[in-house]
Amino acid sequence: MEYQPEKDRYKNMFYNRLGKSGLKLPAISLGLWNNFGESDLFANQRAMITRAFDLGITHFDLANNYGPPAGAAEENFGRILKKDLASYRDQLIISTKAGFYMWEGPYGEWGSKKHIISSLDQSLKRMGLDYVDIFYHHRPDPETPLEETMATLDLIVRQGKALYVGLSNYSADQTREAAKILTSQKTPFIIHQASYSMFDRWIEDELTDLLDEIGVSAIAYVPLAQGLLTNKYLQGIPEDSRAAKAHIPFLKTTDISEEKLAKVVELNKLAKERGQSLAQMALAWVLRQDTVASALIGASRVAQIEDNVAALSQLSFTQAELDHIDRILAK
Numbered sequence: 001m002e003y004q005p006e007k008d009r010y011k012n013m014f015y016n017r018l019g020k021s022g023l024k025l026p027a028i029s030l031g032l033w034n035n036f037g038e039s040d041l042f043a044n045q046r047a048m049i050t051r052a053f054d055l056g057i058t059h060f061d062l063a064n065n066y067g068p069p070a071g072a073a074e075e076n077f078g079r080i081l082k083k084d085l086a087s088y089r090d091q092l093i094i095s096t097k098a099g100f101y102m103w104e105g106p107y108g109e110w111g112s113k114k115h116i117i118s119s120l121d122q123s124l125k126r127m128g129l130d131y132v133d134i135f136y137h138h139r140p141d142p143e144t145p146l147e148e149t150m151a152t153l154d155l156i157v158r159q160g161k162a163l164y165v166g167l168s169n170y171s172a173d174q175t176r177e178a179a180k181i182l183t184s185q186k187t188p189f190i191i192h193q194a195s196y197s198m199f200d201r202w203i204e205d206e207l208t209d210l211l212d213e214i215g216v217s218a219i220a221y222v223p224l225a226q227g228l229l230t231n232k233y234l235q236g237i238p239e240d241s242r243a244a245k246a247h248i249p250f251l252k253t254t255d256i257s258e259e260k261l262a263k264v265v266e267l268n269k270l271a272k273e274r275g276q277s278l279a280q281m282a283l284a285w286v287l288r289q290d291t292v293a294s295a296l297i298g299a300s301r302v303a304q305i306e307d308n309v310a311a312l313s314q315l316s317f318t319q320a321e322l323d324h325i326d327r328i329l330a331k
């Protein structure tokens with residue numbers, strides 16, 4: 001059946017400006033790291049992307065290596081784009097990345113010009129695109145001179161293969177050094193993609209202050225701690241959960257410790273008192289930071305996307321609630 005987007009899709013989403021740029025991202029973005037691989041049901045992938053778009057999610061985040069196998073998520077997304085969203089390309093922000101292991105040999109990963117240019121060309125081909133909106137260097141490279149990697153990011157913008165660039169998994173110090181080069185080149189560096197959740201607060205140490213200073217926004221990835229910061233693991237490990245999938249090495253059953261679950265129980269209680277699900281409270285919590293323009297969620301089904309977008313109806317916290325969360329997390 002031909003897909004027709006919801007007419008009122010822009011009514012209930014918030015769009016936040018990235019740093020000092022002209023670009024706005026939806027407060028909730030959808031990432032395709034998991035559940036968009038070769039063995040995941042294509043009909044479900046398509047339902048998730050189109051429902052997300054119906055809910056005002058204009059931003060879809062990919063990387064060269066998302067799958068499995070690596071590349072499959074970009075291929076599947078390309079198929080959905082072609083089938084359902086081709087005429088909406090100008091309403092979409094599509095990002096991809098290079099830097100993690102992608103192919104064998106010395107050019108298949110990290111930050112050389114050779115790797116980044118080849119990888120982006122492959123990504124564009126897999127998705128059937130002329131350009132991506134945001135291109136990230138996915139992780140810092142300890143060996144390649146930073147000047148080479150940053151000059152390559154600049155080059156791809158000049159070539160029209162990306163509109164803006166971002167950095168991911170760079171520490172505050174690495175970001176400061178990279179930003180100096182990008183500023184001197186006048187490269188549109190507008191976003192930093194970093195892990196951030198109630199269980200992973202490292203960006204609060206230095207990174208958010210730096211990003212505010214240089215006028216760059218953050219997008220918070222894994223804001224639900226891969227599903228731990230939801231009610232899904234409160235009664236054991238569901239068969240269809242990420243933790244139960246032996247072929248997905250990212251969330252191990254050993255990560256779901258008694259100590260973490262005890263915190264989840266208390267957080268879940270507080271979320272109920274606020275009249276929201278724990279997933280919704282966890283997303284509101286990352287979005288309380290002004291530096292964070294968007295919470296980058298993952299999902300395995302449409303209902304999760306709907307639940308998560310509904311977080312936007314209750315984003316504010318009292319100081320007492322924030323203190324309560326800090327006390328639970330500190331236990």
Ligand SMILES: NC(=O)c1ccc[n+]([C@@H]2O[C@H](COP(=O)([O-])OP(=O)(O)OC[C@H]3O[C@@H](n4cnc5c(N)ncnc54)[C@H](OP(=O)(O)O)[C@@H]3O)[C@@H](O)[C@H]2O)c1
Pocket residue numbers: 030031032033034035061062138168169193194221222223224225226227228230231232240241242243279296297298299300301303304305307308
């Ligand atoms: N830059 C980087 O290095 C990097 C690294 C990792 C991720 N990322 C980006 O971040 C995105 C999100 O990562 P993530 O998928 O780990 O994020 P996440 O939002 O923390 O976890 C998503 C998982 O949580 C569960 N979930 C989501 N909503 C739920 C709800 N309302 N109720 C119950 N369970 C719910 C689902 O688990 P089940 O599948 O078990 O149902 C879902 O797959 C990725 O797709 C990628 O774009 C970037």
